[in-house]
Amino acid sequence: MRAGFRIEITPRQQCIIVERLFMACYVTLSGSSIWRWAMKIWLVIGALLGGAAIAQAQTPGDWVLARFKNGNYWFPGVLQSVSGDRLTIQYDDGDRETLPLASVRPYNWTIGSRVECNFKGGGKWFPGKITSLGGTALAIDYDDGDKERTKTGLCRSS
Numbered sequence: 001m002r003a004g005f006r007i008e009i010t011p012r013q014q015c016i017i018v019e020r021l022f023m024a025c026y027v028t029l030s031g032s033s034i035w036r037w038a039m040k041i042w043l044v045i046g047a048l049l050g051g052a053a054i055a056q057a058q059t060p061g062d063w064v065l066a067r068f069k070n071g072n073y074w075f076p077g078v079l080q081s082v083s084g085d086r087l088t089i090q091y092d093d094g095d096r097e098t099l100p101l102a103s104v105r106p107y108n109w110t111i112g113s114r115v116e117c118n119f120k121g122g123g124k125w126f127p128g129k130i131t132s133l134g135g136t137a138l139a140i141d142y143d144d145g146d147k148e149r150t151k152t153g154l155c156r157s158s
Contacts, residue, residue, distance in 0.1 A: 073156040092153035
């Protein structure tokens with residue numbers, strides 16, 4: 001998306017688009033081929049919306065979530081540079097790496113998001129829910145009842 005425009009679609013907007021397009025297709029198609037067409041439409045819509053989500057994470061300075069060392073968890077950071085399909089991320093915890101495009105997505109943590117945080121920086125990760133969020137500062141209510149004010153660099157999502 002280097003042509004001078006950006007598509008920014010929230011997950012909720014994606015759902016609304018998919019629901020409306022699918023219902024329109026469901027109403028207008030008839031006969032036994034309806035499900036074949038519906039599946040094709042779902043695949044096309046998914047590809048288009050997936051591309052829109054990736055497009056959000058391609059501008060240097062964007063806050064993103066990235067799979068550190070292509071692992072299973074998403075960690076917050078800032079997109080530093082783009083070179084072809086490789087993105088360099090400066091993570092909130094200070095680490096830095098270059099990843100393929102598929103390992104980076106737009107930052108989407110909000111109040112209520114489920115995350116795991118490194119409790120008191122002690123090296124053990126515990127699940128919880130974000131209860132307040134402001135920049136890199138956040139508050140977590142852990143599933144075990146503990147609460148903590150911490151930084152995004154000490155948290156991850158799956």
